[in-house]
Amino acid sequence: MLRPWIYADKPLYSTQIKNSLAISYARILHIYKLYR
Numbered sequence: 001m002l003r004p005w006i007y008a009d010k011p012l013y014s015t016q017i018k019n020s021l022a023i024s025y026a027r028i029l030h031i032y033k034l035y036r
Helices: 003-035
Strands: none
């Protein structure tokens, strides 16, 4: 019963993960440039 909901939410979930990873990566690069 839960699987269709999981599969339906997967694209949105993956895009949220990619966005959060991109933001964290940008923050790490910014801090790296500041302290270098």
